[in-house]
Amino acid sequence: MNPISGLGSFAGMNPAQMMELRSMGLQDLAGGSAISPKQLEALTSVVDSGAAPGVTGDFSNLLGQIVREVQAKQANAGAATAGLLSGQGVPLHQAVLASEEASVAFQLMVEVRNKLLEAYQELMRMQV
Amino acid sequence: MIDILPGIQTTASALQAERIRADVISQNLANALTTRGADGKLYQRQQVRFESLLVNDPQGGNPVREVQVTIIPDERPARWAPDPANPGRMIEIPDINVHEEMVDLIVSQRTYEANLAAAKAARSMAIQTLSIGKRS
Numbered sequence: 072m073n074p075i076s077g078l079g080s081f082a083g084m085n086p087a088q089m090m091e092l093r094s095m096g097l098q099d100l101a102g103g104s105a106i107s108p109k110q111l112e113a114l115t116s117v118v119d120s121g122a123a124p125g126v127t128g129d130f131s132n133l134l135g136q137i138v139r140e141v142q143a144k145q146a147n148a149g150a151a152t153a154g155l156l157s158g159q160g161v162p163l164h165q166a167v168l169a170s171e172e173a174s175v176a177f178q179l180m181v182e183v184r185n186k187l188l189e190a191y192q193e194l195m196r197m198q199v
Numbered sequence: 200m201i202d203i204l205p206g207i208q209t210t211a212s213a214l215q216a217e218r219i220r221a222d223v224i225s226q227n228l229a230n231a232l233t234t235r236g237a238d239g240k241l242y243q244r245q246q247v248r249f250e251s252l253l254v255n256d257p258q259g260g261n262p263v264r265e266v267q268v269t270i271i272p273d274e275r276p277a278r279w280a281p282d283p284a285n286p287g288r289m290i291e292i293p294d295i296n297v298h299e300e301m302v303d304l305i306v307s308q309r310t311y312e313a314n315l316a317a318a319k320a321a322r323s324m325a326i327q328t329l330s331i332g333k334r335s
Binding site for chain 1: 201203204207210211214215218315318322325326329332333334
């Protein structure tokens with residue numbers, strides 16, 4: 072369970088359930104069973120450093136994977152465009168589709184990052 | 200790879216197929232009066248055959264059916280026409296009907312447009328799905 076994947080069930084949820092969801096997400100990110108200031112700090116480091124090497128945890132791995140995939144798509148789109156413009160026989164539609172795919176993948180990555188930051192800021196505003 | 204745009208692979212193959220079809224039609228139009236080709240023979244009208252090709256996703260996703268194009272010669276016999284250089288004599292010319300080729304070209308163009316519409320729809324579906332997560 073992570074904060075993003077719970078998004079679909081937000082509709083029709085009461086505040087208590089929301090809090091529960093939030094704390095589940097927090098536990099998952101920090102890798103512990105109870106919330107302590109130390110773990111909150113760990114969470115902060117995970118969120119701040121993103122996919123930096125050395126940070127363990129499933130979610131940061133996943134985030135890193137998304138970033139790598141988006142990068143691969145961008146490289147693919149760049150290669151297709153270069154192939155088209157340098158006359159290597161890449162068809163026009165392939166270059167356009169590749170760059171559209173890269174653009175949508177990038178938007179997906181930005182949305183994930185926005186959601187993550189939003190969840191983190193929501194947590195930081197929580198009254199303890 | 201993240202599969203982010205639904206059906207984009209199939210659409211790409213269809214666009215490619217229509218390009219090849221338009222190429223072949225242009226070739227027929229250009230050679231409508233060609234009596235001798237590079238091989239010394241009369242130009243033979245070409246046509247395309249579309250086949251559906253099952254492509255399996257290496258990562259175990261849904262198998263998709265792409266379009267595969269083969270260019271095949273049309274076996275219709277040549278036509279006899281008066282030779283402009285030698286009055287009273289006849290020469291063989293390819294049996295290419297310009298009107299027929301133009302109709303094929305229109306069909307090809309419209310099919311290309313339809314596939315472009317599918318690509319646009321896929322893109323806007325993805326963008327609209329992403330907008331679920333937006334706050335404002």
